[in-house]
Amino acid sequence: MCGWSGARFVDYGWSERRRPDAQCPRCGSLERHRQAALVLGPALEEGPRVLHLAPEPAVVRWLRARAGTYRSGDLVPGRAMEVLDLTDLDVPSASVDLVYCSHLLEHIPDDRAAMAELARVLAPGGLAAVMVPIHPWPTDEDPTVTDPAVRRARFGLEDHVRYYGLDIVERLEAVGFAVEVHSSLDPGPEVVTRYGLAGDWPDYLFVCRLDSRLHRR
Template sequence: MYSSIKSFILKIVPRRLLFRYEYALRYFYYLFYKGTKYQCNLCRKELSNFVSLKNERLCPRCGSLQRTRRLYQIVNDGFLNPETEILHCSPSRSIYRVLKKQPHYLSSDLSENFWSDVSFDITKMDSADESFDLIIGYHILEHIKEDKKAMQELFRVLKFGGTCIIQTPFKEGDTYEDSTITAPEDREQHFGQSDHVRIYAVDGLQKRLEQAGFCVAVNEFTSDYTNTYGFSPNEKVLICKKPIQLSADQNFL
């Protein structure tokens, strides 16, 4: 039902106009889900349930997905303070509304499909070295052909001791990519989405990030029995640190 309503609205309402009034429009849909069993940690609304989609649980009020709520928990618990310089690549609107209240928050998107303050090409960013304390790159790298170049750029603009939070779709085994697969329908078949150019294995992505200079920890999350916030039951997030002291072979960056 939700997907059908969304598809219909997108056909008749210009995207920018929809973005502008989305939060107000969602209020009426949310009324059918008011309750006390669950809560969205982004908009703080209490719910009888989340909207069930294919492999997803969406907040009817703000539109947050499972992974977005988990991301906000990570960021809110460990990284937010008034001095934190944040770069957020292609943020979902649900988390953008919350993090935009931070005094030093900058969002970037090149596709014009997300709310953004600037339009950075992630492989060649218009930012000085060591500009940000925290960079969020959620479901970005699987879209980038030159992903290793993008990782080097993320490393360059991150401050020493800073953190980059990374997640993509993952598969078991080895990272799968093939530059000859270019048709949208073929990419969807091979990589899971028409605008994806690969699908990573966790250790494959970790290795590439480490080659770019990061110290990488793979955090694995599970949900408790009640799962009040509607998190994904099994989820991996890469926490990437820029060492305060670079080794000799990292100085080329």
């Protein structure tokens, strides 16, 4: 993402979750950031209007340099250019070519409202790049679980409200998206090794476009 090259990336994570060959020593990018850069590269060639939600610093530099216009938002003041609530975005309908929404939906109780907002703001031909932690089972959620230790054990972090499985695709389709599923292992071992994409288990990137069968009216 920053052009760095060397023998290997540096370790990242804590205690039993520490991963080797994970973080770029120059820009701080992780496996999932570099996967997104590979998949989204073609969509950035013509300088799209970008909306970046809950921006991670390593991605900001890369994405902003390629965007035609760039706007970022976060629910927490000071973390992005403006305060935005993904379940009720202060963004005009059909005004964005690329929404980048990574590791955010698993924090949001009403994720269907958030997904509907992603669809609403997309311009025709645009895409939403959605990433969440994925485990190998169906989505596990329980809004009555609020104890931080239980959430951490069951959903991965204290402020996660669910752990998604690949059935997230059905939720995205339910708000009108056609979804392409990209695993970080899809590019094959040579590319996975070169760009340090392997991690503990595959990362998934869901490229969501408005389903023309539903929106052609």
